Amino acid sequence: MTSARTLRKIPIYAVLIVLCILWLLPVLSTLVVALKSPQDFVSQKFYQLPVHISLTQNLNKVLTEYRLNAHFVNSLLYAVAGGAVTIITASMAGYSIVRLRPKFNFLLFLIIYSGTLFPFQMYLVPVYRLYNVLGLYDTRTGMILIYSAICIPFSLFVYRGFYTTIPREIEEAARLDGCGPVRSFVSVFLPQSLPPTAVVALFQMTWIWNDLLFGMVLSRTQHVRPIMVALATMTGYGGGNIPWIMTGVIFTSIPTVVLFILLRRFFIQGMTLSIAA
Amino acid sequence: MVVLLIVPMLQNIYYSFFDWNGLSKPVFIGVHNFVALFGDSVLAGSMLNTAIWVAFTLVFPVMGGLLVAVFVTGLRGENFFKSIFFIPLTISFVATGTIWTYMFSRELGVFNGIFRLLGLPIKLSWLTSVPLNTFSMLISWTWQQLGTNMVMFLMGLATIPSDPVEACLIDGANGWQTFIHVKFPMLAPITTVVITMAMVNGFKVFDIIYVMTRGGPYQSSETLAVSMFRETFTLFHMGYGAAIAVLLSVIVIAISSAYIRRMTRRDLLYY
Numbered sequence: 001m002t003s004a005r006t007l008r009k010i011p012i013y014a015v016l017i018v019l020c021i022l023w024l025l026p027v028l029s030t031l032v033v034a035l036k037s038p039q040d041f042v043s044q045k046f047y048q049l050p051v052h053i054s055l056t057q058n059l060n061k062v063l064t065e066y067r068l069n070a071h072f073v074n075s076l077l078y079a080v081a082g083g084a085v086t087i088i089t090a091s092m093a094g095y096s097i098v099r100l101r102p103k104f105n106f107l108l109f110l111i112i113y114s115g116t117l118f119p120f121q122m123y124l125v126p127v128y129r130l131y132n133v134l135g136l137y138d139t140r141t142g143m144i145l146i147y148s149a150i151c152i153p154f155s156l157f158v159y160r161g162f163y164t165t166i167p168r169e170i171e172e173a174a175r176l177d178g179c180g181p182v183r184s185f186v187s188v189f190l191p192q193s194l195p196p197t198a199v200v201a202l203f204q205m206t207w208i209w210n211d212l213l214f215g216m217v218l219s220r221t222q223h224v225r226p227i228m229v230a231l232a233t234m235t236g237y238g239g240g241n242i243p244w245i246m247t248g249v250i251f252t253s254i255p256t257v258v259l260f261i262l263l264r265r266f267f268i269q270g271m272t273l274s275i276a277a
Numbered sequence: 278m279v280v281l282l283i284v285p286m287l288q289n290i291y292y293s294f295f296d297w298n299g300l301s302k303p304v305f306i307g308v309h310n311f312v313a314l315f316g317d318s319v320l321a322g323s324m325l326n327t328a329i330w331v332a333f334t335l336v337f338p339v340m341g342g343l344l345v346a347v348f349v350t351g352l353r354g355e356n357f358f359k360s361i362f363f364i365p366l367t368i369s370f371v372a373t374g375t376i377w378t379y380m381f382s383r384e385l386g387v388f389n390g391i392f393r394l395l396g397l398p399i400k401l402s403w404l405t406s407v408p409l410n411t412f413s414m415l416i417s418w419t420w421q422q423l424g425t426n427m428v429m430f431l432m433g434l435a436t437i438p439s440d441p442v443e444a445c446l447i448d449g450a451n452g453w454q455t456f457i458h459v460k461f462p463m464l465a466p467i468t469t470v471v472i473t474m475a476m477v478n479g480f481k482v483f484d485i486i487y488v489m490t491r492g493g494p495y496q497s498s499e500t501l502a503v504s505m506f507r508e509t510f511t512l513f514h515m516g517y518g519a520a521i522a523v524l525l526s527v528i529v530i531a532i533s534s535a536y537i538r539r540m541t542r543r544d545l546l547y548y
Contacts, residue, residue: 012348019345020361023420026376027364029387033379046390119481119529121505121522125515210369212484217510228371232488235375242379249375253368260367268432 034246041243058247075227079205082147086155094159095185116153138220151204162196199270202263206256323499331479337419339475342426362424374488377417407497433467473536501525
């Protein structure tokens with residue numbers, strides 16, 4: 001019985017292993033190519049290992065010629081500042097919608113939440129025009145503002161969902177002890193907010209880091225353009241540039257990969273929430 | 278937030294009724310932009326491509342994700358397999374597109390290299406011949422998206438109680454029958470979510486196409502999102518671009534609202 005069952009599983013294993021090889025192939029190719037010098041890359045076959053490791057030269061090229069480090073700093077700023085603005089605004093808004101119950105709170109929530117429904121293309125033309133009029137075009141402030149605005153709806157949803165699970169009794173107790181809404185938010189709700197904050201930080205900072213569209217439309221110069229736009233403009237030249245481009249891919253992917261490894265256990269929670277959304 | 282999202286949304290609808298190049302004064306032309314949408318042969322191509330993207334997204338990343346999730350559960354080495362499919366989730370669309378541009382490169386790419394290694398006299402122009410370019414990009418899209426769907430289906434499978442499954446097995450059903458008659462119906466809520474999200478993502482796809490082909494050659498691999506970008510920010514047909522955005526939004530909202538309505542109706546049934 002057991003042997004028959006094991007036998008039946010062999011095709012499943014075979015298919016899965018083939019798929020895994022297909023899935024790993026691009027990752028491994030990227031790593032190998034990033035280690036090669038352009039000369040090696042052009043003269044060697046794709047599966048051959050490099051004769052001499054030239055990762056440092058490639059990295060140097062990527063940093064000095066393509067100035068990816070400057071864009072790296074830009075995107076880091078956007079991710080951290082945008083993430084911070086989002087977390088502060090969305091947590092306060094989530095609290096007030098759930099607990100203070102302003103008039104039309106559900107309508108208010110729906111209006112804000114509709115922000116996640118529309119494709120981003122819907123905002124491009126008007127925001128581009130608005131930014132030109134206000135002088136926010138090609139400024140770091142402008143980028144942080146638009147990223148926060150895009151991130152707030154989903155984050156608000158996360159916080160709102162989480163705050164509805166906090167028992168009302170706890171807040172009642174705080175109120176009897178003399179806490180106003182602000183105090184009760186700061187000392188009752190905030191200390192418990194680690195899980196939603198981790199979810200928001202993971203998902204939204206990754207999104208900001210990976211964004212291409214808004215970066216391309218709303219910025220022009222090197223000290224404003226986010227990193228994915230810089231990476232995208234590196235592509236399109238084939239041949240000997242490929243080792244540098246692949247080094248760029250690795251360089252730009254480090255932060256999100258690290259963030260995923262660090263906040264791994266919050267990832268499933270975030271998926272659950274986005275399904276609920 | 279309201280200033281940056283809600284107002285622009287309405288403004289966008291407003292602009293879609295104008296002929297405007299971004300600099301001069303917008304000229305009101307009524308629904309002319311929308312009429313032009315349907316007479317534009319490039320846009321017809323990009324609508325067809327968008328439909329291909331959505332259909333393909335449902336077949337490969339979604340069904341593939343479901344199959345992998347079902348077969349990987351309970352297998353020895355489950356976590357190893359899962360983490361392999363998870364890798365692409367940690368990198369961006371731009372990075373995915375960049376990596377696969379190299380994989381598909383005609384002279385130096387990995388796939389043509391493998392053909393050469395196997396002695397096959399095939400050398401494909403993966404990204405420059407029509408209609409292969411769209412399908413090449415869909416392969417990289419599958420690579421990037423399958424993991425997400427797998428994770429969601431795995432979560433769904435984990436919530437299925439074991440009693441009905443065991444009862445079914447005791448009654449003599451085989452694995453396939455159990456799946457079709459018990460597991461799959463119980464997965465329905467998750468399946469709805471995954472399908473809706475996949476369709477919406479298929480309609481909105483932009484980054485991968487922009488990085489890999491820029492929509493070319495000759496706009497042959499454009500989808501609506503890419504056409505919108507080209508019309509608006511390369512050709513500065515702002516009003517026309519806005520009209521494409523409206524069209525895209527209408528489609529996306531129609532799909533999501535169908536889904537939302539289904540979900541709320543189910544809630545009504547249960548409570």
